[in-house]
Amino acid sequence: MSTQIRTVGFIGLGIMGGPMAARLVRAGFDVVGHNRSPARQEALVSAGGRGAASPAEAAAEADAVITMLPDSPDVEAVLLGAGGVFAAARPGTLVIDMSTIRPDVAWTVAADGGRRGLRVLDAPVSGGEAGAIDGTLSIMVGGSADDFEAARPLLAAMGQTIVHVGPAGSGQTVKAANQLIVAGTIELVAEAIVFLEASGVPTGPALEVLSGGLAGNRILDRKAAGMVARQFTPGFRAELHDKDLGIVLAAARSAGVIMPVGATVGQLMRSLKSQGLGGLDHTALLRIVEQLSGRPEPE
Numbered sequence: 001m002s003t004q005i006r007t008v009g010f011i012g013l014g015i016m017g018g019p020m021a022a023r024l025v026r027a028g029f030d031v032v033g034h035n036r037s038p039a040r041q042e043a044l045v046s047a048g049g050r051g052a053a054s055p056a057e058a059a060a061e062a063d064a065v066i067t068m069l070p071d072s073p074d075v076e077a078v079l080l081g082a083g084g085v086f087a088a089a090r091p092g093t094l095v096i097d098m099s100t101i102r103p104d105v106a107w108t109v110a111a112d113g114g115r116r117g118l119r120v121l122d123a124p125v126s127g128g129e130a131g132a133i134d135g136t137l138s139i140m141v142g143g144s145a146d147d148f149e150a151a152r153p154l155l156a157a158m159g160q161t162i163v164h165v166g167p168a169g170s171g172q173t174v175k176a177a178n179q180l181i182v183a184g185t186i187e188l189v190a191e192a193i194v195f196l197e198a199s200g201v202p203t204g205p206a207l208e209v210l211s212g213g214l215a216g217n218r219i220l221d222r223k224a225a226g227m228v229a230r231q232f233t234p235g236f237r238a239e240l241h242d243k244d245l246g247i248v249l250a251a252a253r254s255a256g257v258i259m260p261v262g263a264t265v266g267q268l269m270r271s272l273k274s275q276g277l278g279g280l281d282h283t284a285l286l287r288i289v290e291q292l293s294g295r296p297e298p299e
């Protein structure tokens with residue numbers, strides 16, 4: 001079977017998928033994109049890609065199909081549904097789901113695709129919109145080693161750290177762990193910032209010295225200044241992180257693993273959503289710390 005990939009179907013051209021598809025165009029692939037809302041599709045056409053009226057149309061002539069959709073039901077509908085990718089794709093087509101979804105759904109989808117002669121990978125990403133634009137995403141890939149190697153030229157156009165982490169579903173399990181660590185770290189940085197402010201210690205020098213010691217981490221480096229300034233424009237929406245923490249906690253339950261801190265952070269992220277703040281960046285967890293501490297938002 002040829003591993004030469006020329007035509008790529010790309011379904012889901014949102015905050016992440018739009019710039020990822022544009023990078024594939026710039027790398028020389030013939031990209032046929034489909035998105036539910038047409039404006040996103042027009043942006044791809046302006047960038048040099050082509051538009052498709054449905055997932056099936058995007059898949060029909062593709063050597064590889066990539067999906068970048070919000071949640072598990074969206075991926076199931078687009079891949080498995082009537083008029084979906086699996087029914088239209090030619091045998092041997094690589095199908096790479098880069099959305100963040102449940103590991104068990106990724107596994108089921110891969111098994112279904114395998115029965116149809118398709119080569120399915122789960123390849124969720126970390127690195128945010130900036131990483132999608134710059135092509136510096138971390139990509140964690142589950143599936144067979146051969147299919148991973150076949151997909152590498154595509155993934156290399158979108159990411160920098162690209163690792164095969166295990167069989168089908170493993171990419172999503174690693175992504176769930178990623179989201180647990182990121183949410184927990186944001187919560188601790190938020191608690192530290194509110195604590196420093198309440199204690200009357202200027203946050204600038206405090207965060208500088210913290211960054212250089214064992215407490216140093218990328219949330220401190222990249223996000224703390226925005227948190228101090230109360231800039232919560234997404235970025236990564238709290239409602240998507242709420243979805244991801246639901247995935248982590250369900251998968252942990254299946255694995256028989258207890259996550260007391262993960263469960264608490266899941267509740268705090270859910271509180272943002274239930275207060276109608278799910279459209280803010282996930283660093284708005286700081287707002288919850290302020291509320292719980294009885295501290296009013298700064299002017």
Ligand code: NAD
Pocket residue numbers: 011012013014015016017034035036037040068069070071074077078098099100101125126127128129235236237240
């Ligand atoms: P988004 O909502 O901006 O994009 C999703 C796109 O899919 C939208 O344009 C929507 O119109 C389209 N869509 C939904 N259902 C569709 C369907 N049935 N057919 C065709 N198009 C459909 O979301 P996003 O921020 O790009 O995130 C996509 C995925 O990547 C999510 O799983 C998210 O958790 C994950 N992710 C996001 C980030 C980030 O920083 N935004 C980072 C890493 C991973």
